[in-house]
Amino acid sequence: MTLGNQGLIMSWTFDEGTGSNTMESISKVRDRIHYVFNQAEFTEPCDPQWRKGVLGNGLLFDGYSTYIAHAIHEKDPNITYQYRSELSIGVWLAPRSYEWGYEGKLSAIVNHHNMDRKQGYLLGMYRHGSWSFQVGLESGDWKEVWAPDGHELPKNEWSYVNAVFDGNEGIMKLYLNGSEVASTDLPRGSRLVEAVDTELLIGKNNHSSLLADVFSLHMFSGMLDELNIYNRALSEQEVIDAYRYVIDTDHGGAHPQLNDEDIQLDRTPLLPDRHRPQYHVSPPAHWMNEPHAPIYFNGQYHLFYQHNPLGPFFHQIHWGHWVSKDLVHWRDLPVALAPEKDQLAPDGIWSGSATYDAEGLPVLFFTAGNDSASPNQSVALARSTYPMDNDPDLVHWVKHPEPLIVQKKGMGAFGDFRDPFVWKDDDGWYALVGSGIEDEGGAALAFVSQDMLNWTYKGPFFKADIQKFPYLGPIWELPVLLPLGRNPKGENKFLLLVSPVGQGADVEVFYWIGQLDMQELSFIPDQEEPQLIDVGDFHFTGPSGMVDPKTGRKIVFTIAQGDRTSELEYKSGWAHNGGLPLSVYLREDGRLGIEPIQELESLRGAKRLSLYDKTLAEANELLQEVQGDMLEIQVVMEPVSAKQFGIKIRRTPGGEEETLLFYDMNESMFLVDRTNTTLHPGEKCRGVQGGKLELLEDYLRLHIYMDRSMVEAYANGLKSLTTRVYPSRLDALGLEIWGDGELLVKSLDIWEMKSIW
Template sequence: MSLIYDLPFREGKGNQTKEAISGNILPIHYVFNHAKYKASSSPNWVESPVSGYAVDFDGYSTYIKDQPLEVNGSFSISAFLAPRCFEACHGDVPTTIIDQINQSSQQGFALSIFRHGEVQFELGDGRNIYRFRTDRQLELFTKSFLTVTYNQEELSVMIYINGKKELESTNIKYFRPADIALSIGLNNHLFEISEVFKGGMFAGLIDFIKVYDHALTDEDIQKEYDKIRDKRSVPLEDIDLDEQKLLDDVHRPQYHAIPPQHWMNEPHAPFYYKGKYHLFYQKNASGPYFSHLHWGHWTSDDLVFWQNEKTALFPQKGELSPSGVWSGSATIGPNNKPYLFYTFANLNKKYNQGVAIARPENVEDTHLVDWKMKPQGAIYQTDQQGIPSQFRDPFVWKDETEEKWYLIIGGGVKDKGPTVWIYTSTDCEHWDFKGELFSVDSSLYPYLGTNWELPVLLPVRDQQGQVKYAFIFMSFFDDESKYEVDTYYYLGEFDKQKAQFIPDTIEPELMDYGRFKFSGPSGFVDPVTNKTIVFSILQGDREEQEEYEAGWAHHAGLPIELFLENQALRIQPLENLASLREELLIHESNKSIEEVNHKVKNIQDKMLEIMIEFEETENLVGLELKKDPANQEKTKLLFDKANDRVWLDRTESRKDKEGDIQGGSLKLDEGFKAHIFIDHSAMECYLNQKKMISSRAYPVSSNSDYLSIVGNTDIRIKSIKIFRLQSIWKQKEMSD
């Protein structure tokens, strides 16, 4: 009886490892072994007091393939590992640890982790594949010692977690080995999430995997566990996604809030607590694709410089949120305690969405890194509340004058139109339904969708203290439509007595002209400054294969301030962003375009803030941004006063891809003013505080970072300032 397979991961660096029994050198497949947008690098290796090192499997590209392992008769598998997340959102898809199952011949074995951390073992006898699954779940971010045994003499299977027997099954059929490649971290029969991304891949640290040619005894297993029992804890920085890994990506923004790696969707649930701002976001820690919805978490002292925190909320086993933890919001509730309100998702049900609550584990922790999710929902969709499974994204705020909280949630009524429901509470736990806050008729305004997502209702003020409310939402289509999803707003009044929103106009306006690049709105009134602040996603604009190769997708837009002027909504970047300024490159006043272009021609940088004001003119004016010296790539921001139009021309943004034009109406009785932020591929343009265009540019040329002013050479520039901005992420020296 002996050890027949041993992966100890002793190398500590590089992109290959040695299997100790055969001596085979095995490549570790990893997307950045041959990186496209950054310097090539190997997978992360983390020091381990047990085996020397552990390899970090990123959840979508890291895996090892080996020749078939000859297993006959009894055998055991041991593994020491720490999962970072589970495959919660794709039904019966296990996350592979070691896999030599052949589905076609119904032979082989596999050890994996099921949806919410249950340990799963599979055996094939040539006719069927038998699955054994524990009730007990593994812990995230903590190392667990797993052992499975198959005893052919006793025809039994046993599964152990940290030395304790969690499952025993007898009368098992004879095992039949499979002549198929052995996979580590990769399911041999991948679940297709899309043409590019596949499910069933392990995310986290693996210290070692061992296979024995006999069934280990309880005593054997306990003895092995005793050796490592006190070595299970893992520092968060060792297992969490490494924010340093992508800092040299040519297209990845550097001064925006962004997850360490992988994918995000809408930022949400901002609040201020004990000197810290908190902002959460929809997160997938398994890869840069839409799935496995968790709540990521940032903290900040100033809404500009952010810190990545531990993932806050996870999908949970049970009836409430097994399929994902979707978007929501936050408030400071009774007794000055923070509350998170999230959309729970159980896709096994017809009415599968509603609102649930999470509270901090430790209210004295200013970073609030640990959250406890209540096992019961706070609000459930009823059969009188519109389209099933279109009931999500709660937005909560406290009344300014009394101990009352309001909650709105997006939905829609079939053959009627999109709507938002409203509730009230005096304790943030129990909610009273008050009806519809606001709805529209789909037959009159089909472009506004069949239902609404991410509704936000925020007060906005002018300098005299007059208040209106901005109702912001995203259109959504429950069926095929010729219209595009986008973000809109109404300005109007909130009637607290009737719990209804009364708009000033019958139709809303676009929040941003960037064709869905600005989306996922959320916001709050900052209790420190009393400013109304809105957060958003700045959506990416690449194919899935490009996002696979980049290792990230999307990030937060810059925080913006909303205010009133002349009964109209005004938009500007948050003034705190001035702290990003590293160097003033240009400061000129009352110069011709020709003179200014002579000054700016040598500016080349991927992180810039540009503030420019043109004298009033009927002629076309604007800027060329992200421009290469050969003038083959550029993105143009243009304003045409004669036609009251502003637009971003992306038709030449990238040499190898056709672009588009994004824009809309802009009426001015003054000169054109643009406040522009460029952060690698991200571009945000704030125009006379009236409109904004958020967009993207991914030039092919590495030096497409120049700019110039557009217009007749004698047109005057009233003022221009250009700043070089700094990264909010501190770069450390990386080891291979």
């Protein structure tokens, strides 16, 4: 402590390194660190995340649940307010992500304020790394000093911040790394009014807004260390000395460096979560929606995803990033694209796709969110810095400074224009953009370019008749076009996928098989009515796709929706994951064939059971020894007299909790019954879901992947059924073949499955 105790009224060194409390050194009070996993319902309880600080240890704030509340000792009850003529705050911090700025509020570093009453003080961050110190004065004014452009707080780097209030001299100042960067004048003799009936909070705004009645916004995300509060105004030299003390004591006179692993989101606390999938791709923590922009480059597959690094809720959207050598085992990489302080995409980096430029290097096309523009969505591009900076993992991307395609009136449904799907051939680049046609329904719009930068609108690629198919909705998102090859007649077929949204839309992945008119750049479907790949009711959504250059396979990626309340997503610390990569192909009968990619076999562990030609009773006798929540199951069943038959999974010994996957021969329906899936009063998974499946053969062939709460069932290579299950009981691990009559289990093979993490 370079300044001794002169005027020091509160200090947190965060040197504990373990535990769920931290000492305020002056009062010797141990403050509780609020953290979602101090008490955990679904995973193992654990301490808040401690990391190496600038001196000793530091504390990592997760962005949505971590904060410290320090009770200010009671004042004389006869005194209504307490005033301060001077106040200084010094703190080392490293933000991991930035506040979006909802309702104009700061994400608080430290605060003890009430802006409505013009009381107290607030040091915090705002959009894109901007930051401010704000105070309430005896005069009734609320005064603010802001760091100017060029002095934002960088992500994933240490900064030393000082805020000084000197009412006697009539000035407020900000210092960054020992240098003054901003000041604002006050009337001489000004006094700060202490906030009453308010806790001092570190990492949380005293008056944070609530999202979904659960999530407090305006939380600090990142590292804090060496927080000191003084009841006097520090001089410029004292600020410099405090900065020099840290860098000279522990860092050889250089500015402290921060290891990526010390600040990046950590999946370790979530690994024991009994509901979190272990061999499905997922972010380290917090929120994701659709995975998208798959691309293969230099021996690795890259897959990106919509991600909120602040917490497990839909808010400030970035592009997360994974990389894999086999489409099965994935590595977490840093966020690839984030909103920045520009006129391109300051308000969100929404979905898109990946392709190659003229030199064969990867490029990303994304939806640029800019709420100051009309419409607030446009198509933009980012280039990899490979090979200039030897970046084999494609970690670094640079955005093209201007949008490439801006929607104009008459170009689809104005204001809905997103999710570009771009591909390249020998003649140039082509793009589909999700939109709609006014009063006609959803549409994919077509564009063409010779240089990847200048685009020409060709009109609707394909549109729906909302009168005939109202469930296709007024807007389409995430259009995907994949070549399927030639059918037996020699016709070249393509697969078009869309995701409807808007009033009346059924938010599922619908598809058509058809032909491509390259002259008009339009799609001619084989049949007007769309089909579903998955019949699991909103658990298989957000499509993206690629042609695998290694194998020629056409692969589809999806999000597996979590189907949980905001309260449970808060408690869990994560929301959603990806579905298994799915190979799609054109069958001899003209129907779409689907199957999980073969590489998933590499995850098989011990084989738990293999049997042939057993009655229902015989099979269930052998199944009594098989339990698990991470299994691969292949079963073939021949109905003898049964009209409904299938398999019960995640079953307790007495059947109090169980989930039934079954086929109804009379209705030609593939279904899941989740009536008894869970006894947990907060979980939403309930009822019976499913859809049409024409088997055209006597056997039911199910290929099932169970991964904790994830269930994916593939029936006869024709349909999938994706669903979620959250049993409350730890013994909900059993299996049972079920039928309403006699049936024969032709074969049954079960493997344990290994985690990819």
